Amino acid sequence: MNLLxxxxxGAGKGTQAAKxxxxxxxxxxxxxxxxxxxxANQTEMGVLAKSYIDKGDLVPDEVTxxxxxxxxxxxxxxxxxFLLDGYPRTLEQAYALDDALxxxxxxxxxxxxxDVDPAALVERLSGRIINKKTGETFHRIFNPPVGDYDESxxxxxxxxxxxxxxxxxxxxxxxxxxxxxxxxQIGIVYDIDGNKDISEVxxxxxxxxxxxx
Ligand code: AP5
Ligand code: MG
Numbered sequence: 001m002n003l004l005x006x007x008x009x010g011a012g013k014g015t016q017a018a019k020x021x022x023x024x025x026x027x028x029x030x031x032x033x034x035x036x037x038x039x040a041n042q043t044e045m046g047v048l049a050k051s052y053i054d055k056g057d058l059v060p061d062e063v064t065x066x067x068x069x070x071x072x073x074x075x076x077x078x079x080x081x082f083l084l085d086g087y088p089r090t091l092e093q094a095y096a097l098d099d100a101l102x103x104x105x106x107x108x109x110x111x112x113x114x115d116v117d118p119a120a121l122v123e124r125l126s127g128r129i130i131n132k133k134t135g136e137t138f139h140r141i142f143n144p145p146v147g148d149y150d151e152s153x154x155x156x157x158x159x160x161x162x163x164x165x166x167x168x169x170x171x172x173x174x175x176x177x178x179x180x181x182x183x184x185q186i187g188i189v190y191d192i193d194g195n196k197d198i199s200e201v202x203x204x205x206x207x208x209x210x211x212x213x
Pocket of ligand 2: 013014015032
């Protein structure tokens, strides 16, 4: 099964992606995670990506398309299927993905669109904490780590600062609809109500994906 997961910043793409790949054995490809790894390693691509990400802007299409195409061309994709998280984010990326999939002989089975009231997203992003060791994402109020936890075991993303969040939301709201329309035309979009709690959202997604398998 080859899938996309779409939704505004904070909609819960990463949270649901972790559950989906665990249950369905797919390869999770998150462009945001790839850029953050490159930033942490201070590679040339990471330094370039940082200059956009810190402002809440998108990394240029040619860079993003290149890393996704390279990842999709590895053998494990054909064997397991993939879940792309945070890509495509512009129509140009959607066209580049169409071409890359065609060249690799792969097809898309579904687009999971997590729909959340934008008013809720600032609170989700400002409360997000990530485990330094495991990379697992939590929320101080909505999904706190179990048991006693030490604040120093967690970090907050640099781009979750309120000013940057506003820019990220503006950029993504403007770009999102035409991409969804592109996939609606071929009838593979599944709209999911992402305003419910994490486990309820996952149940809905699980039902959709079980029917696609
Ligand atoms: P990326 O890392 O993809 O960030 P994003 O799209 O802004 O989305 P987030 O990761 O912030 O949100 P999410 O939907 O994964 O939410 P999460 O599950 O964590 O991209 C970062 C940057 O990289 C971009 O701004 C851009 O610069 C660059 N980039 C990446 N891809 C690119 C591309 N294709 N082209 C160009 N540039 C690109 O949940 C958020 C919080 O809410 C968590 O605390 C979670 O616990 C909580 N939560 C989740 N679900 C629920 C729920 N149902 N109820 C209550 N709380 C919930
Ligand atoms: Mg994410």
